Amino acid sequence: MASATIRDVAREAQVSVASVSRVLNGSDNVRPEMRERVEAASRRLGYTPHAGARSLSLSRAHAIGVMLPDLHGEFFSEFVRGMDREAAKAGLQLLLSNMHADAGQAVEALKTMRGRVDGLIVMAPDIDPALLFSHLPQSLPAILVSSDCEGSAHPQIQVDNMGAAEVIVDHLVASGYRNIVHISGPAGNREAVAREHGYREAVRRHGLSPRVIQGDFSEEAGTAAASEILRNRDGADAVFAANDMMAVGALVVFRDAGVAVGGEMGLAGFDDVPLARLISPSLTTMRVDIAGIGARALTMIAAIVNGDTAPDSEPLRPELIIRQTTKAGK
Amino acid sequence: MASATIRDVAREAQVSVASVSRVLNGSDNVRPEMRERVEAASRRLGYTPHAGARSLSLSRAHAIGVMLPDLHGEFFSEFVRGMDREAAKAGLQLLLSNMHADAGQAVEALKTMRGRVDGLIVMAPDIDPALLFSHLPQSLPAILVSSDCEGSAHPQIQVDNMGAAEVIVDHLVASGYRNIVHISGPAGNREAVAREHGYREAVRRHGLSPRVIQGDFSEEAGTAAASEILRNRDGADAVFAANDMMAVGALVVFRDAGVAVGGEMGLAGFDDVPLARLISPSLTTMRVDIAGIGARALTMIAAIVNGDTAPDSEPLRPELIIRQTTKAGK
DNA sequence: TACGTTCATGTAACCGGTTACATCAAGACG
DNA sequence: CGTCTTGATGTAACCGGTTACATGAACGTA
Numbered sequence: 148m149a150s151a152t153i154r155d156v157a158r159e160a161q162v163s164v165a166s167v168s169r170v171l172n173g174s175d176n177v178r179p180e181m182r183e184r185v186e187a188a189s190r191r192l193g194y195t196p197h198a199g200a201r202s203l204s205l206s207r208a209h210a211i212g213v214m215l216p217d218l219h220g221e222f223f224s225e226f227v228r229g230m231d232r233e234a235a236k237a238g239l240q241l242l243l244s245n246m247h248a249d250a251g252q253a254v255e256a257l258k259t260m261r262g263r264v265d266g267l268i269v270m271a272p273d274i275d276p277a278l279l280f281s282h283l284p285q286s287l288p289a290i291l292v293s294s295d296c297e298g299s300a301h302p303q304i305q306v307d308n309m310g311a312a313e314v315i316v317d318h319l320v321a322s323g324y325r326n327i328v329h330i331s332g333p334a335g336n337r338e339a340v341a342r343e344h345g346y347r348e349a350v351r352r353h354g355l356s357p358r359v360i361q362g363d364f365s366e367e368a369g370t371a372a373a374s375e376i377l378r379n380r381d382g383a384d385a386v387f388a389a390n391d392m393m394a395v396g397a398l399v400v401f402r403d404a405g406v407a408v409g410g411e412m413g414l415a416g417f418d419d420v421p422l423a424r425l426i427s428p429s430l431t432t433m434r435v436d437i438a439g440i441g442a443r444a445l446t447m448i449a450a451i452v453n454g455d456t457a458p459d460s461e462p463l464r465p466e467l468i469i470r471q472t473t474k475a476g477k
Numbered sequence: 478m479a480s481a482t483i484r485d486v487a488r489e490a491q492v493s494v495a496s497v498s499r500v501l502n503g504s505d506n507v508r509p510e511m512r513e514r515v516e517a518a519s520r521r522l523g524y525t526p527h528a529g530a531r532s533l534s535l536s537r538a539h540a541i542g543v544m545l546p547d548l549h550g551e552f553f554s555e556f557v558r559g560m561d562r563e564a565a566k567a568g569l570q571l572l573l574s575n576m577h578a579d580a581g582q583a584v585e586a587l588k589t590m591r592g593r594v595d596g597l598i599v600m601a602p603d604i605d606p607a608l609l610f611s612h613l614p615q616s617l618p619a620i621l622v623s624s625d626c627e628g629s630a631h632p633q634i635q636v637d638n639m640g641a642a643e644v645i646v647d648h649l650v651a652s653g654y655r656n657i658v659h660i661s662g663p664a665g666n667r668e669a670v671a672r673e674h675g676y677r678e679a680v681r682r683h684g685l686s687p688r689v690i691q692g693d694f695s696e697e698a699g700t701a702a703a704s705e706i707l708r709n710r711d712g713a714d715a716v717f718a719a720n721d722m723m724a725v726g727a728l729v730v731f732r733d734a735g736v737a738v739g740g741e742m743g744l745a746g747f748d749d750v751p752l753a754r755l756i757s758p759s760l761t762t763m764r765v766d767i768a769g770i771g772a773r774a775l776t777m778i779a780a781i782v783n784g785d786t787a788p789d790s791e792p793l794r795p796e797l798i799i800r801q802t803t804k805a806g807k
Numbered sequence: 808t809a810c811g812t813t814c815a816t817g818t819a820a821c822c823g824g825t826t827a828c829a830t831c832a833a834g835a836c837g
Numbered sequence: 838c839g840t841c842t843t844g845a846t847g848t849a850a851c852c853g854g855t856t857a858c859a860t861g862a863a864c865g866t867a
Contacts, residue, residue: 162846162847163846163847163848164847164848165846165847165848165849166845166846166847169845169846176844176845176846177845177846178844178845178846181845181846200852202852203851203852203853203854204851204852205852206852262853262854
C-alpha cells in the first residue's frame with residue numbers, strides 16, 4: 148500500500164536507481180531504449196517522486212516559509228496572492244504559519260521550518276525581529292516585510308508609513324480641515340506607530356494641534372472613536388484613521404448621526420481595502436499595493452536563495468486615493 | 478556556515494547520535510548528566526533539528542497540503558484562518574498551492590507535494606476531482622471541500638448550495654417578488670451550477686418562470702447584468718446573484734439609476750462577505766461559515782492521517798441573512 | 808566467584824532520493 | 838589484434854534524522 152519508491156521502479160525496469168533518477172530528471176547520457184523502459188515502469192507503478200527525500204539529498208527544499216500576523220480580509224489574501232504568483236514562476240512552494248499568539252510561539256514555529264524551507268518571509272509588526280531571529284540558524288536567509296526597524300541583519304521591504312500619513316494630513320489640510328483627530332492602531336504595532344508619527348509631524352508642520360484616540364485596527368475601535376468625537380462636540384472637523392476598517396467604523400457612526408461626511412466632516416483611512424471604494428460615501432485613503440509587496444518579497448528571497456545579490460529595495464510609497472469623504476472639502 | 482547537525486552535537490557532547498536524539502525527543506532512559514551534556518552542547522552550537530530529515534525517517538511530514546482556486550478577499554483569508562487555527566492545535570503546518578491556471582498545472586502542483594505532506598485538502602470547484610486524483614498516489618489521504626460531486630473515493634465537505642439557493646428564492650417570493658432573475662456563476666463551476674439548479678427548482682416550484690443571465694462571480698458581471706436588466710425594462714422585480722460580489726455590482730448600478738433596492742427591486746447575494754453588511758442598502762444574502770469549513774476540513778484530514786475513523790460530515794447549511802435589499806418587500 | 812538482569816549507551820541500518828566514481832562494452836586507430 | 842577513448846550504466850556513499858539491536862557496566866543472587 149505504501150507508495151512506490153525509486154528502487155521499486157528500478158527493479159521493475161531491471162535497471163539501477165541511478166538510471167531511473169537520470170531519466171526522470173531529464174539528464175542526457177541515457178539511451179532512448181533505457182528512457183522508455185524507465186518511463187514505462189514508472190507509469191506502471193504510478194510512481195511519484197518523494198519531494199521530501201529529494202530536498203534532503205539536494206539540500207534544497209524549493210519552499211519558502213511565510214510567517215504572518217493575524218491579518219484579515221483582502222490584506223491577507225492579496226499578500227499571499229502576490230507571493231504565490233511569483234512562487235509559481237520560481238518553482239517554489241509556500242509553507243504558511245500564521246497568527247501566532249506570542250513571540251515564543253512564533254520562534255517555535257520558525258524553528259519547525261528549519262530544513263523544510265530555503266528561506267523565510269516574515270511579517271511581524273508587533274514582534275521584535277532581533278528576538279525572532281536570535282534563535283534561528285543564521286544560515287537560513289530571511290527577509291522582513293514592513294517591519295520599520297533599523298539595523299537588522301536581514302533585508303527588508305519597507306512601506307513608507309510615516310510619509311504616507313503626512314500626505315494624508317496635507318490633503319486634509321488642503322481641503323480646509325483644521326482640527327484633525329487621529330485614530331491610532333495597536334500600541335505595539337510598528338506600522339501603526341509610524342503612521343501616528345507621520346500624523347504628528349504633519350500636524351506640527353501646519354501649526355495645528357494633534358489629538359489621538361487610541362484604536363486597534365478593528366471596526367469597533369472606529370465606531371467607538373467616532374462616538375466619542377460626537378459626544379464631545381469639541382470642534383473636531385476631520386478624522387484620519389490608521390487603517391480603513393476603523394475609518395469605516397467611524398463612517399457608519401457619522402452617517403447614522405446625520406453628519407455630512409466629506410463636507411462638514413472629513414474622513415480618511417489607510418490601506419484602500421475594496422470596501423473603501425464601495426461604501427457610501429466612498430472613502431479617501433492611501434492605497435498600498437499589497438500584492439506587489441508580497442511579490443517583491445518573494446522575488447527578493449528567491450534571489451537570495453539562488454545566491455544572486457539581493458536587490459535592496461527602496462521604501463514603497465503608498466498612493467493617495469481621493470474619494471468622497473474628503474472631496475467636497477470644507 | 479552550514480547549520481549544525483545532530484552529529485555535530487554528538488561530537489561536541491562526546492556522545493553518540495542516538496543519545497542526542499533520545500535527549501532531544503524527551504525519551505526516558507537517559508541519565509540526568511547525559512541530558513545536561515547534550516542540552517549544553519546543543520545550545521552552544523545553536524542546533525535546530527532538520528525537519529525535512531526528521532520527516533523522512535519518521536515518514537511523517539506534519540504538514541497538510543492545501544490546494545485552492547483563485548479565491549479573493551475574505552473568502553480566502555477566512556478559509557485559511559479556519560485551517561490554520563486547527564493546524565496549530567494539531568501541530569501541523571500548511572503547504573499552500575493556490576490559483577492554478579489549468580487542471581494539468583494543478584496535478585503537477587499536487588505531485589510536488591508528495592512526500593512533503595501527510596494529507597491534502599483540495600478545493601477545486603472547476604476541476605474534475607477524478608482527473609485530479611487519478612495521477613496521485615492513492616495512499617495519500619485527501620479530502621475535497623465543497624466540490625459537490627458524487628461517488629468520489631475521498632471524503633468531502635459539502636455546502637448545500639442548492640438548498641440555500643432555494644431558501645433565497647423562497648424568501649424573495651415571500652417578500653412579494655415574482656420576476657426573479659438569476660445572475661449565474663462561471664459555467665464550469667460546480668458550486669455555481671448547484672446554486673443555479675436550486676434557483677430553477679424553487680422558481681419552478683412557485684410556478685414562476687426562470688431567467689438566467691450568465692455571470693462569472695466578478696463585480697463587473699453584476700454591473701453588466703444589472704445594466705442589461707435596466708435596459709430591457711422587462712418586468713424583472715428581483716435579482717438573485719450567485720455571489721455577493723456580483724450582487725454588489727448590481728446594487729451600485731441600481732442605486733445610481735435611482736431604483737429603490739429593497740423596495741421596487743429585490744436583491745440577494747450569496748456568501749455574506751463583510752461588505753454585504755456595510756454597503757448601503759445592506760445586502761440580503763446567505764452566510765457561509767467559511768472559517769468553520771476550513772477548520773472542519775483540517776480536523777477531518779488530521780483524523781484520517783492519525784488513522785482515526787474519518788467522521789463523514791453532513792452538508793453545511795448556509796444561513797439566511799435578511800437585510801435591507803429585501804426588507805421592505807414589494 | 809560466577810551468572811543472570813536491568814538499563815544506559817553506542818553502532819549501524821534505514822527513510823528515498825542524488826551523484827561521484829567505478830565499470831564495462833563498443834568503436835577508433837595504429 | 839591490442840590499446841585507448843568515449844559514453845552508458847551500476848555501485849555505494851551521502852543528505853540528517855530515528856531506532857532496532859548489540860554492547861557492556863552495575864547490581865543482585867546463589
